[in-house]
Amino acid sequence: MNDSGLLIVVSGPSGAGKGTICSALREQFPNIQYSISMTTRKPRPGEVDGVNYYFADNARFEQLLAEDAFLEHAKVYDHYYGTPKKYVYQMLEEGKHVMLEIDIQGAMQVKKRYPQGVFIYIVPPSRDVLEKRLRGRQTDSDDVIAGRLAKARAELDWIDRYDYVIVNDELEKAVDEAASILKAEQCKVTRNAHRIAHTKELYK
Template identity: 50%
Template sequence: MLGQLYVISAPSGAGKTSLVTRLLEIDPMIKVSVSTTTRPPRPGERDGVNYHFVDKTTFEQQVADGAFLEHAKVFDNYYGTSRTTVMQQLDAGLDVILEIDWQGAQQIRQQFTQLTSIFIAPPSFSELERRLKGRGTDAPEVIAKRMSEAVSELSHYHEFDYLIINDDFDSALMHLHSIFVAKRQTLGYQQVKHASLLTQLIPT
């Protein structure tokens, strides 16, 4: 049984990472693809856990080798999704999340027809700015740039299958998880999962 592929996108500060982290804790069938990036680690981030941190030369070589399903430049840094890792997880029957921006989502849609895409938006720009400042990790000019980029990112929300407004964290988490649970109840998924049972119930 193949797993299902998900893309989750959001402007920086919308709460995507926090929601996905909690989602992984409550549902063992969900995994997140660890992206490769050229940006430096933030405090507390670990190589191979949060990201695979590489230099620009290494990243460009991996692009040339066709190692990525998608890659993009965001805030002057490069990000890419490992082709091999994602396919291995899907083949193992796991639901795989790609935390990528709208540009990466467009690339993935061209390769996977069964992709499910989810966009997470903040309840307001003022709340988005408050969350970015609350991190305490970015300089004022970086926050200003992220706020500017958020306008562009939010303009692509309509390209996604689902939209979640992260106003209340617990509600947003429930809505996010419900998408994964509902997808597992589709006819095609259940026919594979319960093939033996269905043969007994409806003998041919």
């Protein structure tokens, strides 16, 4: 019987490098599964149901909400988004790790339901660096960038709700720190009850 996998929750402001770090972790830890979210928005070209998202209409999503079927959910621009519990719990029970890359509000919902998760906050080294990264994308207007910077500052007040903080100044160093966190969490006694019991049997 396997011990449960890790539920890894990663948050941070836009421009912090969350996606890059998460992708690097998945290369190092093949056991990590990305959770598939459910949404009520229409599929974009190339998106596949059950691969990119689970697509549903409002009635179906609200029915699942009433059944308490989500680890976390939000409504953004008239569309629902949520993380189905069934898939996540199934993967964890199989001993696989599940990674959620979500905002603070979603992370706090997950923490209430699954406090034994590993909660990591990624932050750029300074406001100036964050602004430089956002402008370097050349995808946002000045007003949007200003809004993202203000939101990033407000989110700093939530960092103490997380288990770990990683300052993404040098990407390679940030990835190494994140990998070290996962390696340590995998070795915790509280996460290895079945492995410990098996080891004790081998010493009889």
